[in-house]
Amino acid sequence: MNHLPPFAYFAPRSIAEAVAMLTREGVGAYPLAGGTDLLVRGKRGHPFAKTVVNLKLIPELRGIEELPDGIRIGALEVIAALQRSALIARELPVLAEAAERLGSPSIRNMATLGGNIGRASPASDMAPALIVLDATLTVEGPTGRRTLPVESFFRGPGVTVLTPGEVITNFLVPKMPGRSAATYERLGRSQGTECALLGVASLIALAENRLEAKAARIALAAVAPVPMRSKRAEAALLSGPLTEDRLWDAARGAAADCMPITDIRATAAYRREMVEVMTLRGLRRAWEQAVGGRA
Amino acid sequence: MSQTYVGKPVPRLDGLEKVTGQARYTVDLDLPGILYGAVLRSPLPHARIVDINCDEARRMPGVRAVVTGRDFPYTFGGPVKDQPFLAIDRVLYVGEPVAAVAAETEFAAQEAARKIRVTYQELPALFDPRDALGETAAVLHPDLHTYRRASQYDIVPGSNICTIRRYSTGNLEQGFAEADEIFEDEYYIHAVAHSPLETHAAAAQYSAAKNEYTVWTSSDRPYRLATVLSEALGISLNQVRFHSMFSGGGFGGKAALVAEAVAVALARFTQGRPVKVVYSREEELTASQTRHAAFMKLKTGVKRDGTFTARHADVVWDNGAYCSLGPDVAYRGVLTIFGPYRIPSIGLLSRLVYTNKEIGGAYRGFGTTQATWACEAQMDVIAEKLKIDPLELRLKNAYVDGDLYLNGQMMRTVGLKDTLTLAARKIGWGSPKQQAAGSKRRGIGMACTIKPTATPTTSYCFIRINQDASVVLLCGSPEVGGGQKTVLAQIAAESIGVPIGSVSVPHPDTQYTPFDDAVGSSRTTYHMGNAIRMASREVREKILVHAGKILGRQPEALRLSEGSISDGSGAELMTLEGVLQKVVPRGGCIIGEGQYSPEGSPLLAAAPGQTAMSSIFWLFATHAAEVEVDSETGVVRVLRVAAAHDVGRAINPALCEQQIEGAVIMGLSNTLFEEFKMEKGRILNDTLADYRLASTMDLPQIDSIMVESMHEEGPFGAKGVGEPAAAPTAPAIANAIFDAVGVRIHNLPITPEKILQAMRQSAKNPPVQD
Amino acid sequence: MSIGIEICVNGLHHQLDVKPQTTLLEVLREQLRLTGTKEGCGTGDCGTCTVLLDGVTVNSCLVLAVDAVGHEVTTIEALATDAGLHPLQQSFIEHNAMQCGFCTPAMILSAKALLDRKPAPETAEIKQALSGVLCRCGSYKKIIEAVVAGGEQMRRER
DSSP, X not given: OOOOOOOEEEOOSSHHHHHHHXXXXXXXXXXXXXXXXXXXXXXXXXXXXXXXXXXXXXXXXXXXXXXXXXXXXXXXOBHHHHHHOHHHHHHOHHHHHHHHHSSOHHHHHXXXXXXXXXXXXXXXXXXXHHHHTTOEEEEEETTEEEEEEGGGSEEETTEESOOTTOEEEEEEEOOOOTTEEEEEEEEOSSSSSXXXXXXXXXXXXXXXXXXXXXXXXXXXXXXXXXXXXXXXXXXXXXXXXXXXXXXXXXXXXXXXXXXXXXXXXXXXHHHHHHHHXXXXXXXXXXXXXXXXXXX | OOOSSTTSOOOOTTHHHHHTTOOOBGGGOOOTTOEEEEEEEOSSSXXXXXXXXXXXXXXXXXXXXXXXXTTSOOEXXXXXXXXXXXXXXXXXXXXXXXXXXXXXXXXXXXXXXXTOEEEEEEOOOOOSHHHHTSTTOOOSOTTGGGSOBOTTSBOOTTSSEEEEXXXXXXXXXXXXXXXXXXXXXXXXXXXXXXXXXXXXXXXXXXXTTTTEEEEEEOOSOHHHHHHHHHHHHTOOGGGEEEEEOBOSOOTTTTSSOSHHHHHHHHHTTTTTOOEEEEOOHHHHHHHSOBOOEEEEEEEEEEOTTSOEEEEEEEEEEEEESSOTTHHHHHHTGGGGGGTTBOOSEEEEEEEEEEOSSSOBOOOTTTTHHHHHHHHHHHHHHHHHHHTOOHHHHHHHHBOOTTOBOTTSOBOXXXXXXXXXXXXXXXXXXXXXXXXXXXXXXXXXXXXXEEEEOOSSOOEEEEEEEETTSOEEEEEOOXXXXXXXXXXXXXXXXXXXTOOGGGEEOOOOBTTTSOOBOOSOTTOHHHHHHHHHHHHHHHHHHHHHHHHHHHHTSOGGGOEXXXXXXXXXXXXXXXXXXXXXXXXXXXXXXXXXXXXXXXXXXXXXXXXXXXXXXXXSOEEEEEXXXXXXXXXXXXXXXXXEEEEEEEOSSOSSHHHHHHHHHHHHHHHHHHHHTOOOOEETTEESOXXXXXXXXXXXXXXXXXXXXXXXXXXXXXXXXXXXXXXXXXXXXXXXXXXXXXXXXXXXXXXXXXXHHHHHHHHHHHHHSOOOOO | OOEEEEEEETTEEEEEEEOTTOBHHHIIIIISOXXXXXXXXSSSSSOTTEEEETTEEEEGGGSBGGGGTTSEEEOGGGTOBTTBOOHHHHHHHHTTOOSSOTTHHHHHHHHHHXXXXXXSOOHHHHHHHTTXXXXXXXXXXXXXXXXXXXXXXXXXXX
């Protein structure tokens, strides 16, 4: 049997309690959300928690609801809930599209949005979608609460801007602009559940004349130390009327912006090439959906 | 005469146990006083062991034994006994067991193992068998010539060649001289893991008073392992007892002592308490066994009309650190590289080479998978150059009944051509190609294979009919997943004349069930089936003689069917139970004994002195695949596979389909997803997250076709199915990829990057038309 | 550090002593002796440890025992009752949808979770629902056929 190493354990009932426990326990105290990342690390013998603070019993960390300024998603909402939410399907379909591609059905029943983002894997399937949707997250800690864009949350592989004692509590995702659509493309060697070789989220918002983009956001996963936006790709899309050529320019821009590495799954060269291919595919779909969508 | 059970998709006998979770595998075993084992493994690929300090480990709570190779300095192995139970004075691969701990809990054993301190002196390591063949390469087994070994294998002491085989027929030089075209191609096939869902696991218990070992195992060959163990320890066979449990898959990986070796070494020192050793998934992937990787050079001479004149094959097998069953793979399995084709002159150089990596062992196909890759990939190269349809080229050269094999054995019940034409028809060979949709390109390809069965081997069984007419089939064939119990029960029920529901097939126990060579080499239906036929005949005759006496009739006039005795008119005269109540009123049974070996069969006749290469039956199969290649990403999807297999006779068509479907998926997975990523002899991708197995999402449409060529000596005409199914999938996929995007991959695995690279190369260098 | 918990497994309540790091899989196999749930990897990649938690599939190797408190755990052992086998168990037998059988409990539970939620799924949905359980024997084709047939029987019985 593959055992976890021993740890001290707390199960707070409120955010304030959780923050207090994490602060008090200090270094070596980790928050536990779904467990699909943290517990795997423990099983694999990687540096692990001396203390685990289980967030699952805190009701304020749950919920998917419509608010005046967007959709609130509690940090402890599981990925499967994002997949199944009628609200998300209606307002933020790209989030459901990304959710569907993450892991296996069981993993989706356990993994949480907060855990996925908090893990800060460069290959996070949820990060690019949140970034193109201009999502923010709220963090609570010993010095209080702050809100920041998901895009600025990552500092490196497995490294975030969280300071000791802080936890992600909620995500707020603004409703999408009018005449817009967003897609998520993911590349793997097989058809099944595997860590993505790369992921691309694309959002195109059409101008009133529908001939050009008034806003464009492209975010990439697994091709940089952190999930990243491609400024070159976005600039290309906004530089004139939308055409297939302009989409190509944007795709090439994304390939130029990305910083892939060679690892056991793929070479850097292949990843860079595929960023161009998959960005183009994602943009084509987003463009098509935006043109065919509601005003 | 129609049959009641043979030829029917009888539901599996073990189905109920498996769907309710009641089936117990070795990993589920619990025994009174059981201890748990953990292994300390070498972090280095090649090193001398300078010192092992177990003091701290021994003092840890719950620890009952700490064992090193010095405590248990025995060696074992396949045809060459080159492997220690635990490393003695050096280590030869990352992951080699160096010490083991038995403790009250698994966690305690794992913690204690971490406290064992080993000092190593690192030595230069070899990872490529071609480097290991070099003049100045370090010799990994300098004592090779001192190892106990089976005499028919040629070793090369002082080198890293464990075994070598040279073989030739006809006149190679002349054959190549007569050829209109000569093809020289090199192919590489990579090592893959068996990775059964149940990791390697075993339990062992030692009785000091009798110097006896009892072992619980998921192995497919408990008798062979018992023999290996008794030989290694210098004790008698009746001092070794192997219990078989249900196996959670083996695919060849459980054909040798793996977890068993550690469990036995620990059990020796736990004062009679049993010890269970369960490999983690990481240990399963990195420190059990793998399929042999191989470098294959194929030189083939062909006439313009597609007839073969000569072929030379030079195969270098990557053995890993210890040979296990490698010598057999490199001796027998390799011959499939000449394909199921008439080639008048052939030459073979097959070398099994040691490297400092995980042990290469038996893997579904037993060398034929690797050989088929090279043979069938080159077939399509030949077809393209000669402008002959790949199906036609194969049909033209394919063995038919009456052809002679390489050693002069006459080939009989050769269903090969039927497998070719049926698979081709099913896949739509020759149909106009579908239009490409966007970046997706479709293609069709095929490959066929030939596989012998290990010959001669022996199976024994006892059949016992209890006083209430319930039947017990005592045979040594473990249930490894292929439905062994079910097929053997079908044969018994049919042959005796009893309802299949009355037949029970207990797990083998070498103490009580008689000898069986192995569940392997696709031999069980044929060999154990024949032993069962023989035993069934004996009990049936005894029953009818008894019934005759009771009824005052001649036994010849009586029939036994579904437990009912009747005469020619069909009216029931008495039940089997009734017979037994009369014959053994105070309890008892009727016993039959069966034994089958093909030794001496006229079917094995060959050229003088060459009978050893004959096979009592030959298996043939063709896979035809349709793939879709994304020409922008290189990602391959297998859409359809038509798999036609000559099985002789499908005793249970559903179980044959299971084997075929299962092997297609395994072949697809091996070829497209699986690959060890190595760094200085260490496997980096040691989890199932990074060592990808095919899932339901990768399932193609699979059409299984059974060709029944009706073997004259097989039970009801049966031959076998499980092994060859693994071989043709890789070349069928590769050949289909060529049809789709015009590139040929020579080195497995097939990856999107290789396809894009190859497409780029061929765009730069378009093939020259002559 | 020992924690006393009460968990509900297959409708029965159990008082157990566990450590914080004890997983639900360990509790099921080692304390409750329900060995139908298997460990194939321990890291959530193979699916053989699949159980239902409030009717949805989870990898019990990654669920802490303490996190099962207040939820209903269903293992394969719950499916057959005195009345007989679950339709899925029956259809798996009839369609010979297993070889070595190691993944069978996980496959059946995954299919049950799907069919309880969506009685008439498409084949693509069945493949998705089972995509987290690996079968090295390669029984996928017959497993899917058995799930389709089992689902039909479940609808008939409703």
